[in-house]
Amino acid sequence: QVENFKEMVHEGTYMLIFSILLSMTIILYFFRNNLNFYPKNIWLKRFAYIWIFQNSIMVISVALRTYYYIEQMGLAYKRIGVFIFLLLTLVGLYTLYQKISTQKSIYYLFRVNTWAVYLVLIVMGTIDWDTQIVKHNLIHYRKVQQIGVNFMVSRAVKTLPLIHQNRHQINPDGSWAEVPWYKDKEWLIDGRIRTFLAEQANYSWLSWNYADYKSKKYFTNVMHYPAHP
Template identity: 40%
Template sequence: MALKNELKTGVLLLALLNGLLFVFILSDAYYLFIGDLPEGIPYSEYLHQGVYTLIFTILLAIAILLYLFRENLNFYSKNQSLKKLAYVWLGLNMVLVLLTLTKNSIYITGTGLTYKRIGVYTYLILTGIGLIFSYIKVSKVKTNWYLFRMNGWAVYVLLVVFSTVNWDRVLTRFNLTYAKSPDLAYLFTLSNSNLSLLKEDIALSRHAFTDNQKKSLAEWELEYLRGEAQKEWQSWNYNDWRLSNELR
């Protein structure tokens, strides 16, 4: 009787949560694709609220599944309704991930790419992977430890892969090429890696850099080349070698 009552409670809980999340997704999609944002709410705040909501719902989703699909409920022969509702719950959360991904992409296309926005993409990728592993855990009757272990490996692999990318050059190239209204001042806060890209953009007059920014870039370049000339061979690395050749 205790198992049956737990099953009924789980079914009711997931049904109510699915209905609530479905209504939220409809309203979110309406503001994103059809209607205008409420007055007084800028797009940046709209995006941040979506990310915060996503963080809360994903943590809630995984916590509920870890609680419900533990021990005996995993093997109860009449748990099919609970599993179906769990699949719907995971699917709705994946839709929420895609909506947030769309909002972040629209924002980036307009104002440019930053490290915080890359962080949003990273979180969305890890969230999608976590939802996939949650589906496998429920459908294949895996343990809770399986979910923690696989998500841990996903975080580790993604961080290793991302550490091989020169993000300062990626940010600069994207913002100068694709962003409609890039924050040029932000690009001057990055490392030396983007010096040649800024110099090239100024030479081609693609964007309206101020005279102070042009002067600052020339001083920055001169200081960098002087520092490189004083380095010994032990300090050699590919990125600095490539940048020095590009500047010269």
């Protein structure tokens, strides 16, 4: 069942990309230059609207598949990326509709969609995704069967205190098979913590940042980890 979700999400995303690019190319071709103002193009417009609506339904379908996929497989960067792509796709479809219905230019499409990408990237950059990923997978750890300890400890070091506090909830299956040198879950988590503390001991004040400082303070003062492994 999980593999079916994975295949459906990947297939749906690739088909969506192809369909959007194809529809935009064809629509832009038929509504180029003076054809955009041709008074007898009503049926051409209607077919274009139907195609845009069809692509919108496909966006919703892929979003639902991805949501259920995350429920089964856990949250990860590529799965977040799918939702960002779907959001930008909806913006692109809306601007395409506006171009046809209000007789906008191709420059309008380029300008609005470029701003949309720019603003979305800014907003996405303000979110602490590593922490959100770890929190989500810890909350849903009973459902998530494919996210193992190796994936969790490979997130940013600022998530290490959260992982340490909830280490009993981390699934020992899944990605453990990809770690041929592991001994057990505790050993892998402790090794990541000690490596982090050893790296911090060698850094100067030029490498200081608040996230690392908080993590280091947690392990040295609260958990009494030594600074070196």
